[in-house]
Amino acid sequence: MNKIKEWDWQIQAEQKWFRINLSELLEYKDLLLSLVRREMLSSYSQTVLGMFWILIQPIFVTLFYVLVFGNIVKVSTAGIPPVLFYMSGAIIWSFFSDTLNGAMYSFVKNAHIFNKIYFPRLLVPLSLFITYAIRNGVQLVLFFILVVIFGTSSTATFSLLALIPVLFMLAGLVGFSIGLLVSVYMAKYRDLEQLVLFVLRLFMFITPVVYPAAMVSEKYSVLFWANPLTPIIETFRAILFQHDLIHVASLVFAVLTTIALLITSLVLFKKKEIKIIDNI
Amino acid sequence: MKQTALRVENISKLYQLGVYDAASLKNDLMSGWGRAWGSKMDSENSNQWWALKNVDFELSKGDVVGIIGKNGSGKSTLLKIISRITQPTTGSVKGNGRVSSLLEVGTGFQPELTGKENIYLNGMILGMKKKEVARIFDAIVDFSGVEKFLDTPVKRYSSGMYVRLAFSVASHLNSETLIIDEALTVGDSAFQEKCMAKMKEISSEAGKTVIIVSHHLEAVRNLCKRALWLKEGVLVADGNADDVVTDYMKQEKFIYLSQEFNTPENAPGNEAVRIKKTEVVPQYGNSKSEIDIDTPLKINLSFWNLKESKLTTGIRVHDIGGACVLDVCSDSKYYDKGIVEGNFSIPAGYLRPGCYYVSFDFVKNANEKIYSFEVCLTFDIRAKKENKVWTENRPGFVRSQVPFMLHRLKESTNVAV
Numbered sequence: 001m002n003k004i005k006e007w008d009w010q011i012q013a014e015q016k017w018f019r020i021n022l023s024e025l026l027e028y029k030d031l032l033l034s035l036v037r038r039e040m041l042s043s044y045s046q047t048v049l050g051m052f053w054i055l056i057q058p059i060f061v062t063l064f065y066v067l068v069f070g071n072i073v074k075v076s077t078a079g080i081p082p083v084l085f086y087m088s089g090a091i092i093w094s095f096f097s098d099t100l101n102g103a104m105y106s107f108v109k110n111a112h113i114f115n116k117i118y119f120p121r122l123l124v125p126l127s128l129f130i131t132y133a134i135r136n137g138v139q140l141v142l143f144f145i146l147v148v149i150f151g152t153s154s155t156a157t158f159s160l161l162a163l164i165p166v167l168f169m170l171a172g173l174v175g176f177s178i179g180l181l182v183s184v185y186m187a188k189y190r191d192l193e194q195l196v197l198f199v200l201r202l203f204m205f206i207t208p209v210v211y212p213a214a215m216v217s218e219k220y221s222v223l224f225w226a227n228p229l230t231p232i233i234e235t236f237r238a239i240l241f242q243h244d245l246i247h248v249a250s251l252v253f254a255v256l257t258t259i260a261l262l263i264t265s266l267v268l269f270k271k272k273e274i275k276i277i278d279n280i
Numbered sequence: 281m282k283q284t285a286l287r288v289e290n291i292s293k294l295y296q297l298g299v300y301d302a303a304s305l306k307n308d309l310m311s312g313w314g315r316a317w318g319s320k321m322d323s324e325n326s327n328q329w330w331a332l333k334n335v336d337f338e339l340s341k342g343d344v345v346g347i348i349g350k351n352g353s354g355k356s357t358l359l360k361i362i363s364r365i366t367q368p369t370t371g372s373v374k375g376n377g378r379v380s381s382l383l384e385v386g387t388g389f390q391p392e393l394t395g396k397e398n399i400y401l402n403g404m405i406l407g408m409k410k411k412e413v414a415r416i417f418d419a420i421v422d423f424s425g426v427e428k429f430l431d432t433p434v435k436r437y438s439s440g441m442y443v444r445l446a447f448s449v450a451s452h453l454n455s456e457t458l459i460i461d462e463a464l465t466v467g468d469s470a471f472q473e474k475c476m477a478k479m480k481e482i483s484s485e486a487g488k489t490v491i492i493v494s495h496h497l498e499a500v501r502n503l504c505k506r507a508l509w510l511k512e513g514v515l516v517a518d519g520n521a522d523d524v525v526t527d528y529m530k531q532e533k534f535i536y537l538s539q540e541f542n543t544p545e546n547a548p549g550n551e552a553v554r555i556k557k558t559e560v561v562p563q564y565g566n567s568k569s570e571i572d573i574d575t576p577l578k579i580n581l582s583f584w585n586l587k588e589s590k591l592t593t594g595i596r597v598h599d600i601g602g603a604c605v606l607d608v609c610s611d612s613k614y615y616d617k618g619i620v621e622g623n624f625s626i627p628a629g630y631l632r633p634g635c636y637y638v639s640f641d642f643v644k645n646a647n648e649k650i651y652s653f654e655v656c657l658t659f660d661i662r663a664k665k666e667n668k669v670w671t672e673n674r675p676g677f678v679r680s681q682v683p684f685m686l687h688r689l690k691e692s693t694n695v696a697v
Contacts, residue, residue: 010372030404
């Protein structure tokens with residue numbers, strides 16, 4: 001008898017670290033795509049305006065910001081046309097907060113399915129990330145149409161322009177990673193949901209969404225630029241409007257932070273994905 | 281040599297009871313701290329409960345196994361571990377081939393999506409690829425009988441259509457190992473029979489390993505060759521399905537002398553009838569507490585009649601081997617909606633000693649079976665201790681009180697000696 005036997009799969013008490021099974025994820029590629037499709041369809045089913053909501057939302061947010069921060073409070077937009085200034089902040093911020101919000105409910109909202117059927121749990125946050133990437137990508141396209149309409153002073157080279165989708169994805173990945181981390185602990189302690197939603201609202205005010213980074217006093221600048229979203233939004237605006245120099249050091253720091261966050265969250269998620277079900 | 285499909289190696293599962301609050305957070309933080317510093321924390325406390333204890337068995341490819349046991353005996357936990365939904369606390373499970381589990385009919389159905397979209401989505405959640413679903417799509421639709429409503433969102437389906445579609449998707453999975461929990465009886469009785477037939481077909485398919493958990497003991501007997509019996513998390517028997525089920529019924533029978541349900545919502549039944557109460561009441565003479573052959577038995581039944589209809593109710597009494605020893609029908613009569621009650625008496629000395637179980641059938645218009653409440657009561661008739669010792673184990677299928685008289689002929693003098 002052959003003692004050393006190969007098994008197709010194995011379940012034991014402790015999930016090994018670093019077991020992100022890519023081949024398994026590929027096995028479930030069809031499911032991932034149909035989860036994305038379902039998410040796209042179901043958010044707009046039984047709505048009159050349907051997919052137009054994707055565009056309506058950033059337009060209204062931008063108009064609101066223009067009205068409140070541009071005309072009432074009169075915040076500087078560093079020489080950038082106000083509509084473009086607020087919209088650039090708003091769509092990057094919404095990609096970040098959407099992906100965070102989506103990923104953090106991975107376990108809580110799908111407990112009934114996770115309790116009955118096995119499939120790689122990562123498919124759920126991943127499908128949401130892809131859905132939001134598509135949705136916010138459409139908003140980004142709208143933004144560029146507006147850039148063409150309002151005109152730009154940019155003389156950015158093509159390679160710099162190619163950085164824009166990268167910056168955009170970076171913002172989404174920061175949200176996705178934080179969301180994954182939160183999802184793992186929120187399954188057991190729901191306090192985290194309240195805490196995160198609350199902090200997220202305040203966090204927007206220390207991110208240059210409705211004001212330019214140049215307004216922040218020198219005293220807080222190190223802390224301010226440590227926020228990975230700050231260099232992402234600022235570089236995005238700098239490339240398009242050249243209102244400021246690109247803050248290379250903090251951009252590099254933001255990229256490294258994002259990668260570290262992403263790896264930590266994926267490993268933790270993978271390690272805890274099965275164990276968590278007993279805590280929900 | 282038979283190929284191994286699944287090996288369950290000495291698994292145990294510990295559940296943490298109680299609520300999560302500041303105390304449990306403190307505990308978590310401390311144990312995290314303890315682990316980080318390498319000190320061993322004593323984690324034994326009263327808030328823990330072992331759902332499974334050292335369960336160990338192996339299934340060969342093609343085995344059809346039933347898992348039986350009372351509620352809370354660890355059946356579902358075992359299935360969850362094998363289906364990779366939760367982890368064992370110790371031990372491991374190893375397997376070959378794809379495992380699909382059907383732990384609840386309709387899990388993962390999206391109310392907003394149409395029947396067709398749900399067949400695809402559900403099939404893929406259960407582990408199939410899009411191409412595979414496409415290949416068996418027609419068979420699924422055929423089996424479910426909902427082809428007219430394929431483009432309707434499933435939230436508009438009746439509950440019967442919903443479970444029929446869900447069962448169809450799951451039962452057409454082509455994975456090597458299939459795990460099924462309590463999914464045998466869905467829909468109306470015609471569909472239930474179809475389900476049973478499908479289950480039989482699946483389990484007789486060469487090379488397919490099937491694990492079935494059910495309270496439906498007759499189904500386990502019919503479908504499975506082997507049965508595992510879990511009791512308080514321990515595997516107490518593993519062997520031939522007939523024998524294990526018989527032992528189980530003998531040992532656990534006391535729970536079946538009566539069954540009562542408070543509300544129609546959680547009572548067994550379907551859209552036509554729901555069981556309210558079934559019981560066997562022994563008519564003990566003078567303070568006896570054991571049913572013996574001289575104890576008359578009264579069988580009571582009450583149920584919610586949810587549709588005005590012409591109903592016949594049948595009572596079947598089976599012996600432990602599954603043979604029907606008695607089948608009694610009520611008159612076919614028209615009943616309004618509401619609670620319907622009935623009773624039936626088994627006179628003393630009518631049945632042989634042994635273990636029996638009772639099933640009820642509900643028949644509409646004298647020919648259309650609408651529901652069967654199977655194996656809902658069991659009772660054990662003991663032989664009577666009396667001076668005639670040899671009466672205890674008298675053979676025969678029926679026990680009759682028909683007098684058998686002997687008398688000596690008067691004309692005995694005519695016989696030549």
